[in-house]
Amino acid sequence: MDAGFSRDMSRHHLQGVEMANLVAERSEDPEVESLAFDISATQTNQAGRMQGWLVLWGLTLTGGETMAWMTDEGHSGHDMSGMDMGSGALMPGMATEEELAELRGLSGTEFDVEFLRLMIRHHQGGFDMAKDAAAHAEVKAVRDLARSIEQAQGAETETMTDMLTARGGTPLPAP
């Protein structure tokens, strides 16, 4: 479980970083920029920690069946049937290539709204993964990081939902 979580969460985080890094060029809203900078820096650091563990464990950074490590309890609420769970498969909350392409093409408030919609959903997916690992991972360092991801993403989701509402947007359905 520890390795599966580290692999999947580092990949999940790096997509969050990718989306957050679109903000600087496209947004003109300091509040969104500050949020995105925080997400980008924090998740880059955390993804590096998880990849570091994989290296120490002698494991590859990618590969394996996506989300296979999650307990049934963790999976509840996510309908995995019919989903491709190969090593490059989308995890809960991740944006599709089409959604990312659309986001890249936007700017200004339109961009801010779509960014927040995608990032909220992304955090909701990450929150469930982190919650499961915080409760069930074997290695303490993994549980600790998972717990802080769970807490931070839970709180950031609330912040972003308020920001989205303030900018006239409505959230996407939760993953």
Added chain:
Amino acid sequence: MAKDRTPDKSRGTGGGGRGKSGRTRPPTQVVAQQRPWGLIAGAIVVALFAAAVLGYAVVKVNEANANKVESVEEISGVEAFDFEGAQHDDNPIAYDEAPPVGGPHANLWADCTGTVYDADIRHENAVHSLEHGAVWIAYNPDEVSDDDVETLSELVDGVSGRLLAPYEGLDSPISLQSWNHQLKVDSVDDERIKQFAELMTYNSQPYGDDDELNKKRSFPEPGATCESPSFLAAPLLESDDPAAAPAEETAPADESGTP
């Protein structure tokens, strides 16, 4: 040391040469007798110097070990709190502690990349820095000297995860904060300042092996950054009227002067 000896030896041989040329003269013997004294004196100086260096090193290492702490509980006078993280609020917040050590805070964090501020920065932003794992060193500008501030700066300047700022009306000359922890001291010479700063900066295990306390009290956001370029460019100040201008609105206005 090898270099120190060479001149002694060469002096010895040179003297020997002169000795041959004036074998019958008493002064030669005097010179011959003096030669070893030079060597001995040199050797003693070298030996004393080596002993002093080694002794100094041993004393320093012992001192460093004696002062090193592995748990915040080993530092006397630290007060601990049980705030949980991740409560963001851009309104002015009334904290019970002064300086505050946790609780709700502004969305924007104060730059804490080894940053020395010369003004009392907005406390709501500094608390967010604590949440990112920073140590915030505050001092009462009316109670510490410029030299003291300089000494504190040396502990902060350039060390990511620390920030130094004056704090108006502080009830002790110096106060150190990390998330959920506070240490108030009277003098810049207090060894606990360095102990606290070194132990608590970005440390997720401030209680050593005590996992329960680490979990309960360590800073909430490991991996978060201390960089805050917009805050660094235009620090928000406690003296600004926060009631009239919440952080999220003052930040852009300060920078761009947007209409």
